[in-house]
Every structure is written in C-alpha cells, then in structure tokens.
Amino acid sequence: MSTGTGRRFPDGFLWGSATASYQIEGAAKEGGRGPSIWDTFSRTPGKTLNGDTGDVADDHYHRWQEDLGHIADLGLGAYRFSTAWPRVQPGGRGPANREGLDFYSRLVDGLLERGVAPVLTLYHWDLPQDLEDAGGWATRDTAYRFADYAEIMARELGDRVDLWTTLNEPWCSAYLGYASGAHAPGRAEPAAALAAVHHLNLAHGLGLQAVRSVLPSARASVTLNLHVIRPVDPSSEADLDAARRVDALANRAFTGPLLNGAYPADLLADTAHVTDWSFVHDGDTAIANQPLDVLGVNYYSTGLVRRWDGSGPRSEDDGHDDALGSPWVGADDIEFVRPEGPYTAMGWNIDPSGLTELLLRVHREHPGLPMMITENGAAYADTVSPDGAVHDPLRIDYIARHLEATGQAIDQGADVRGYFAWSLLDNFEWSFGFERRFGLIRVDYDTLERTWKDSAHWYQGVVARNGLEG
Ligand code: FCB
Numbered sequence: 001m002s003t004g005t006g007r008r009f010p011d012g013f014l015w016g017s018a019t020a021s022y023q024i025e026g027a028a029k030e031g032g033r034g035p036s037i038w039d040t041f042s043r044t045p046g047k048t049l050n051g052d053t054g055d056v057a058d059d060h061y062h063r064w065q066e067d068l069g070h071i072a073d074l075g076l077g078a079y080r081f082s083t084a085w086p087r088v089q090p091g092g093r094g095p096a097n098r099e100g101l102d103f104y105s106r107l108v109d110g111l112l113e114r115g116v117a118p119v120l121t122l123y124h125w126d127l128p129q130d131l132e133d134a135g136g137w138a139t140r141d142t143a144y145r146f147a148d149y150a151e152i153m154a155r156e157l158g159d160r161v162d163l164w165t166t167l168n169e170p171w172c173s174a175y176l177g178y179a180s181g182a183h184a185p186g187r188a189e190p191a192a193a194l195a196a197v198h199h200l201n202l203a204h205g206l207g208l209q210a211v212r213s214v215l216p217s218a219r220a221s222v223t224l225n226l227h228v229i230r231p232v233d234p235s236s237e238a239d240l241d242a243a244r245r246v247d248a249l250a251n252r253a254f255t256g257p258l259l260n261g262a263y264p265a266d267l268l269a270d271t272a273h274v275t276d277w278s279f280v281h282d283g284d285t286a287i288a289n290q291p292l293d294v295l296g297v298n299y300y301s302t303g304l305v306r307r308w309d310g311s312g313p314r315s316e317d318d319g320h321d322d323a324l325g326s327p328w329v330g331a332d333d334i335e336f337v338r339p340e341g342p343y344t345a346m347g348w349n350i351d352p353s354g355l356t357e358l359l360l361r362v363h364r365e366h367p368g369l370p371m372m373i374t375e376n377g378a379a380y381a382d383t384v385s386p387d388g389a390v391h392d393p394l395r396i397d398y399i400a401r402h403l404e405a406t407g408q409a410i411d412q413g414a415d416v417r418g419y420f421a422w423s424l425l426d427n428f429e430w431s432f433g434f435e436r437r438f439g440l441i442r443v444d445y446d447t448l449e450r451t452w453k454d455s456a457h458w459y460q461g462v463v464a465r466n467g468l469e470g
Contacts, residue, residue, distance in 0.1 A: 003400035003458070004470025007407040014117070014418030015463040016078035017071070017440060018375050020124035020168065022054045023427035025084065027061035031099040034090025036126035037136070037177075041184030042433075052433025058425050059448050064107055070441055070450060071424065072114040075463040079116050080374055080420045081107070082124035082168065085149050092128030093145050096152045104153075108160045117162035119374075119420070121223065122150055122207060124168040125183070125430075132185045137196035137203075138178060140279065147206035154214035164218050165296055165374070166207045169225040170200035170254060181324035182431055188324035191275040198279050201257045205287035212290075222258060223296030223374045226251050226362070228354035229303045232337055238307035242334045245270050246305050249328060259366055261289035271330040294417060295362065296374035299355045299402070301339070301348035308335040319348050321431055345379040345436055350398060352405035359409035359416060370415045376402050377422035379429065379436040382453060390442050390453035399455065400468055421459060425450065 022038045042053035060067055071079050085092065087100030111118045123146065131142050150166070167173070176183035179193035187193075204222050211218050227250035231239035248267040256264045262285050268277055301319060308314050310333070316322055318336040328334060339349040355376070362371055378398040382390050399421060410416050426439035434445055440456040443449070462468060 003396055003468060005400075005404050005468050006470040007404055008465075008467035009407065010410065011466075012417075013466060014078045014372065015466075016076050016080055016119065016418060016420040017074065017424040017459075018080035018420040018422050019060070019082075019424050019427065020121070021082045021084035021087075022057070022124070022126040023423075023429070024058040024060040024425055026055060026057040026059045028053075028055045030061065031087060031103060032090060032097040033084065033100060034086040034092070035129040036084065036086045037129055037132045037184035038126050040129050040132075041186050044186070047186060048431050049433040049435050052428065052435075054428045056448075057428045058443050060425075061103065063448065065110065066450065067425070068107075068110045068114060068116075070452075071111070071116055074440070074456065074460050076116055077463070078119050078162065078418065078420070079111055079424075080119040080121065080165075082121035083153060084126050085123065086126060086128040088152060089128065089149055092131035093148065096156070101152075101156045105156060108157055112160060118160065119163045119165065120153075120157070120161045121165040121168050122146075122153060123166065123173075123203075125173055125177075127185075136178075136185055137173060137199050138189070138192035139195075140199055140202070143199045143203035143206055146203040147210040150207035151210040151214060154211040154218065159215060159218075162219065163221055163294065164208075164211050165221045165223050166204040167200060168223045169298060170197065170204070171225050171227075171250060173200055175249075175327035175329065176320060179325060179329050180320065180322055180327040182321040182327070186323070190325070190329040193327075193329050194271060194275050194277070195279045197253050198257075198277070198284070201254065201288040202284050204258060205284075205290050208290040209287070219293040220290070221292055221294045221296050221372070223298055224251075224254050225298040226255075226358055227303055228299075228358050229305055230339075232304055232306035236306070239305065242305045242307045242331075245331055246303065246328065246334060249331065250303075255365075257285040257288035259289070259292075259295075259369070261285050274330045292369065294370045294372050295366070297358065297362065297371050298375035298422075299358060299373065300346075300376065300378075302351045302354040304337045304339040305334055306337060308333050319346065323431075344398065345381050346432075350378070350401070352401040355402055355405040356409045359406065359414040360412055363409070363414040368415075370417050372418040372420070373406060373416065374420050375422040376419065377438050379438045382437050382442060384442070384451070388451070390451060392453045392455045395453070395455040396458045399459065403462070403468060
C-alpha cells in the first residue's frame with residue numbers, strides 16, 4: 001500500500017466528492033419529473049444488469065438532508081452533483097416545473113449553509129425522453145433546448161452556484177448512447193453518434209452563453225473523460241496510427257471545438273466514410289469555443305490499441321460493453337487489447353501514471369487552463385464485516401495512488417485545483433445497475449441505510465490534512 005507518501009496539496013486545493021442525478025435520486029415519478037432516456041432504457045429488458053433501474057436508486061430525493069450531513073461530516077469543500085433536466089422541464093422544453101427547481105434550490109442552500117461549494121453539472125446523461133423521441137442528440141434542436149434549460153437553471157440558482165458545468169463526459173453520451181448502444185438511448189447508428197458529438201459540443205457552447213447571459217461572471221467548466229491511449233507496439237507505425245485515430249475520436253473530437261474552436265482535420269478524414277459532417281454549420285465551432293474557468297477531467301484507466309490485421313476475432317477490450325456495436329465509429333480495423341492489471345471490479349486496469357500523463361498533456365497543449373479532477377475512484381465488491389464495518393483497503397489504495405499521481409503532475413507544472421472522489425454513495429452504475437459499488441459510503445439497497453466505508457474515514461483524514469498521511 002502506498003497510501004502514506006506524505007504528499008501535501010497546494011493551499012486552497014478543493015476536496016470534494018461527486019454524484020449524478022439519475023444515479024442517486026430515485027423518485028422517478030415524483031415531484032412532476034418527466035421520464036428520461038435512462039428510465040426508458042433501464043426499464044427495457046436486457047439493457048441493465050439484473051434489470052436494475054433508477055426508480056428508487058439511493059432515494060436521495062427524500063434523503064438529501066441526511067446526505068448533506070455526510071458531505072459536511074467528511075469535511076468536503078465542494079460537492080459535485082447534477083440536476084435532472086426532466087425534473088426541471090419534464091418534456092425537455094417549455095416552462096419550468098416549480099417542484100423540480102425547489103428541490104435543487106434547497107439542495108444548493110443546504111450546501112452553502114454547511115460551507116460546501118456547489119459544483120453543478122447541468123447534464124449527466126438524463127435527457128428528457130420527449131427530446132429523444134424528437135431525435136435526441138443526433139438532432140440539432142436538442143442543443144437549443146439545452147440552452148433554454150441552462151438559462152432556467154442560471155435564473156433560479158444565480159450566484160449561489162460556485163461552478164457551472166455544462167456536460168459530463170459527452171464521449172459517453174454520444175458514442176455509448178448512439179453508436180454502441182450500451183447506454184441510453186441504446187441506438188447503434190454510427191453517423192448519428194458523430195452528429196451527437198457535434199450537437200453536444202454545440203449545446204455546451206450555447207448553454208454557457210445562456211448561463212453567462214444571466215450571470216456574466218459565472219465560473220464555467222465542462223467535464224471530459226479524456227482517454228489515455230497507448231499503442232501496443234510503440235515502434236509500429238500501424239499501432240501509432242491506431243492510437244492517433246482513437247485519440248481523435250475520444251479526445252480531440254471534444255477538445256478541438258471546445259478548446260481550439262475547430263474539429264481536427266484527421267478526425268474528419270478518418271470518419272469521411274461514415275458522415276460528411278454537414279451537421280456542422282458555419283459558426284458552430286466558434287460557439288462551442290467559450291472561455292472556460294476550469295476543465296473537469298474524469299480519469300479511471302488507460303486504453304491499449306493496435307491495428308487489427310483482420311485475422312482471428314477482433315479484441316474489443318476498451319472497458320465498455322459492446323452491446324449492439326462498437327463505440328469507435330469508423331475504426332473497424334483497430335483493436336483494443338486488455339492493458340496490464342491489476343483491475344477493479346469494472347475490469348478497468350489501474351494505472352495512476354496515466355493520470356499524471358493526462359494532466360501534463362492538457363497542461364502542455366492548453367497552458368493556462370486550470371483543471372480539476374471531477375471524477376476518480378474504483379468499484380469493488382465490498383462486503384460488510386460482522387462488526388458492521390466495510391473494509392475497503394483496495395479503494396483507499398486506488399485513490400491514494402491517484403492522488404499521488406496528481407501531485408506529481410502538479411510538481412511538473414500542471415494547474416490542478418481540486419479532486420472529487422467518485423462517488424459519495426454507492427449508486428446506480430448505469431448498465432451495471434447496483435452491482436458495481438463506487439461509493440465512499442455504502443448504501444444498503446434493501447433499507448437504504450448509509451454506512452461509511454473505511455475509505456470514507458480515510459478520505460476525511462486526507463481532506464483534513466490537505467494531503468496523504470505519512
Ligand atoms: C463515469 C460517469 C459516472 C460513473 C463513473 C464510474 O463515466 O461519469 O457517472 O458512472 O464513470
């Protein structure tokens with residue numbers, strides 16, 4: 001175990017934990033909430049492990065005050081959560097639902113009363129079903145509807161929100177939702193997935209414009225799951241080219257428009273056989289390229305790729321269920337090889353060096369852009385000991401190693417302002433349902449009782465000393 005390097009973090013480093021609305025709230029049919037694509041998807045037989053849905057989840061909608069108590073007891077400086085669009089606009093358009101707004105308004109006030117900065121994500125995957133019925137993210141209009149919703153939230157919550165985040169991991173929304181079908185809405189249409197990439201980038205820009213039209217000095221961010229992609233054979237041209245192509249789809253499809261104001265030419269060329277990208281209109285990428293106060297980085301593991309020679313079955317070990325197809329649009333001659341272990345219960349490899357590498361890359365390519373790690377953590381098959389405790393040394397080790405890796409990036413110049421452990425609570429892990437537990441706090445899904453795992457006690461200490469023990 002390397003939990004005790006003695007590493008300390010810069011003064012003012014923000015310590016937090018993260019959740020997302022559909023994963024914790026439950027109360028799917030209460031408070032005037034409309035259905036989201038995740039309600040539809042999870043209720044469709046065969047789409048989630050054990051048929052789990054977010055109908056009840058952690059029942060956070062009713063237990064939010066207890067959960068705020070845990071956040072305060074952990075000593076967190078910030079809490080990252082998302083607002084459910086279908087609670088605010090049940091059909092994704094039109095007037096706001098007062099009950100939904102009140103819920104988030106009380107939550108934000110409750111955080112502020114406890115001295116915790118609210119870090120709000122507007123979209124963590126729960127698209128109103130009515131908007132999907134009208135075409136979802138493959139349709140341009142959805143980006144404009146998102147801007148309306150963003151403006152409603154900005155008017156309601158105003159300057160009480162410390163940091164506004166437009167989207168969480170648009171990579172997942174676009175490619176898992178529209179190409180592989182592993183996530184809601186479960187479509188397997190490669191061209192639609194690339195249209196979704198663009199409309200999410202556009203939604204980010206329009207959404208931030210809308211927030212800033214109401215709150216000119218709002219602090220703003222977007223959270224990306226930037227991928228660390230390595231070639232199997234770094235001396236092979238073919239493998240290097242495979243890594244470049246995957247990097248374009250995974251990373252530069254987002255950082256291009258969002259941070260540089262343009263799609264990379266190689267991405268457009270690599271996918272020309274799938275789409276002509278005519279859904280990108282003049283001026284769109286300038287809209288997507290809004291000034292950001294901080295970039296949210298989610299990091300869990302790395303990817304290993306090579307050119308597939310066409311013989312034998314193609315290895316698709318990218319850490320995701322393939323469901324109906326591959327998320328890697330237009331990359332049928334590339335294979336993902338399982339990286340070296342150890343692995344978490346997700347089957348994801350543990351490699352903190354990837355986090356250092358990633359933070360330094362962003363620092364190099366976008367100097368002056370502060371970063372926060374908005375998600376990092378590990379699923380393990382936790383058990384409750386006879387004494388009622390949950391001993392999860394592997395989770396502690398995982399987080400400690402990634403904190404040390406973050407510190408090493410900071411030492412080398414990366415401007416990292418905070419760290420949010422995923423997740424505060426065990427919750428609905430998307431297509432894996434309740435089977436995969438990421439929480440610092442255990443949730444008993446029969447009684448909904450919350451129990452601090454050892455990792456919660458340990459993280460409380462990290463937060464208090466602003467660093468690792470030792
Ligand atoms: C990320 C998601 C988050 C959670 C973790 C494990 O991709 O943003 O909701 O599911 O993975």
